[in-house]
């Protein structure tokens with residue numbers, strides 16, 4: 001079954017329930033050699049020795065272990081490499097050539113080992129025959145080696161789910177969020193059960209009946225006890241406050257009011273005695289009271305409440321005992337009022353003086369916890385840097401960062417292609433790929449080894465499907481790129497929207513194999529939906545990677561056919577043809593990604609590789625002098641010295657250390673005490689930078705994913721109702737919609753269809769249309785059903801309904 005078919009047929013709820021997602025991380029976190037690794041190493045060493053023997057002097061145990069480690073304990077490859085190395089050495093002695101290990105050592109020296117990624121043996125063509133036969137990886141030209149940065153902190157949704165933002169999140173939640181919620185609820189319930197949660201036992205009818213029915217196995221003849229008059233005790237009325245569901249009032253019953261509610265505990269003799277329900281009678285009959293006496297008190301008490309019958313004397317007496325004397329709260333309140341009275345010079349009443357003394361004693365030992373003080377913003381010097389001028393000066397020195405979102409239909413090969421890009425640029429090393437390959441093989445998904453570079457969570461790997469945006473970065477001689485690998489599956493489109501909201505340009509991956517391009521391109525496919533969405537989110541430049549051409553023996557006709565159909569569609573979707581390009585490639589084999597193709601494709605294609613095309617795609621100039629706007633993608637503790645750190649991409653404006661900021665819709669201010677751009681500390685940052693801000697004077701709880709960071713003196717004003725210019729993907733009428741802004745989504749309603757517009761010049765073609773047809777440009781009015789959303793003129797929004805993207809556009 002193809003992977004997307006598996007996805008379609010699987011029950012996500014079950015999958016989520018079954019999966020214990022952290023397996024993959026556990027191993028990652030283990031920096032040293034684990035016991036399992038040690039065992040594998042010992043076994044590998046033994047097996048290599050069995051084949052090679054002990055008589056090759058250059059092959060030491062250390063060498064074998066090093067090789068096994070490098071090939072992730074693959075004995076066969078290690079043997080091939082070691083034997084080839086020995087042969088090489090002999091040759092080198094004769095020719096006095098450079099010692100390969102020396103060359104390797106030099107390479108190591110010149111680079112920070114942390115960033116060392118490329119095996120030089122791939123570069124100088126000394127690859128042992130057969131080593132890579134079944135792995136089409138490697139072969140990175142030396143000119144492509146780049147100084148590489150570790151990926152930035154992954155976006156918050158990896159840990160926090162789809163929703164974020166301050167304030168309530170009313171209305172519908174996405175399917176994934178709902179599943180996650182259900183899963184945690186189930187877990188919590190399970191935990192409560194295990195812990196023997198008394199309160200749930202006493203109020204849960206089912207569990208109670210289960211317990212009772214275990215104790216009472218034989219039915220008992222029915223005879224109802226005589227009804228008792230209700231004698232309410234108003235003084236202690238609040239001690240019993242049954243939930244509405246506990247007793248169903250009979251037709252002539254008066255619903256007990258606050259004053260008339262009975263006091264079971266204070267006076268057992270005056271306890272109201274109602275008739276047991278029919279169900280109770282049939283279960284327990286006349287012996288109901290006696291049975292209650294026999295049961296343990298805890299069950300008896302619960303039974304008392306559930307069946308609304310008289311309490312057992314024993315249970316009531318015990319309960320009464322427990323409530324004799326003042327409660328701890330009473331003690332505190334009495335002491336407080338007494339001390340207040342004393343402060344005012346009032347004399348304490350003589351009759352209560354004894355009690356007061358004992359209360360006072362008790363109070364002396366008590367302390368009322370003060371609410372934690374809000375951290376005060378320390379004075380952080382603001383250097384009054386002219387950020388715009390500094391940015392202009394630094395432009396020549398700095399490599400520009402571009403965010404690229406990778407989009408396309410499910411299974412088009414997005415993650416594999418990006419894994420390949422990261423591998424061939426050296427961000428991911430050979431050993432990691434080998435490890436992924438072996439692990440993927442174990443679960444029958446060996447072709448996903450490269451995709452696992454991006455698909456890091458257990459869920460994603462187990463299912464072979466990208467769920468959330470993965471963030472990675474790589475650098476070339478000309479630029480720095482942040483990859484946002486978006487999920488292709490339609491269930492995870494909200495995550496894809498979050499990625500598109502931060503992108504400068506898009507790489508649209510197309511599976512060129514027969515039937516697959518068509519599946520993605522049809523009305524239910526994601527190729528069109530993704531392309532429309534990114535354009536609606538403001539992305540102007542799109543690179544179409546016509547992928548998996550290796551499966552078609554680099555068929556030029558197929559490439560031309562796809563190019564022709566896609567060009568037509570992308571132009572109608574609003575992309576200018578100068579901003580659209582097509583790259584034939586294979587993520588799996590690596591042809592035309594970083595490495596120029598050597599055969600097949602080369603017979604008819606001489607254009608740029610994907611990476612060359614990326615280097616030409618300059619991000620659009622940002623408004624760095626305008627008011628600061630940055631959507632928070634993560635909030636976390638950045639260490640002891642940085643208790644509150646946020647990350648995100650500055651969309652507009654600039655900021656510097658010492659600035660006072662506010663996260664809208666929250667109202668707490670904070671001071672910026674440190675800034676990191678692409679993991680380097682800096683004093684200022686501008687629009688387009690992916691930043692981490694270390695904050696002072698605020699607590700974590702006051703900032704949420706999805707909040708918009710502004711300068712405190714120019715905050716955004718959240719909107720409850722707004723007009724938006726949108727492109728309709730589906731037919732629109734006044735209807736309920738989910739409003740997506742980046743990673744946030746909230747429920748709303750289209751209240752008015754204001755007008756349809758001419759696509760060419762934006763003039764009004766019809767006022768107050770009765771509906772808006774798919775493909776039309778229109779202005780509509782939207783009401784947010786919950787709390788106002790952090791939106792303003794120019795904010796990009798996407799509207800979804802019933803799992804479909806129905807429109808996208810810009811707030812007017």
Ligand SMILES: Nc1nc2c(ncn2[C@@H]2O[C@H](COP(=O)(O)OP(=O)(O)OP(=O)(O)O)[C@@H](O)[C@H]2O)c(=O)[nH]1
Nearest residue numbers: 410411412413414415416447465466488586587588
């Ligand atoms: N032959 C061939 N197979 C490929 C190529 N690229 C990807 N695949 C295979 O296609 C399958 C799906 O690849 P992924 O990279 O997971 O696809 P994806 O688009 O990221 O999937 P989602 O994120 O779940 O939508 C895997 O089995 C890959 O090995 C390619 O260029 N050639």
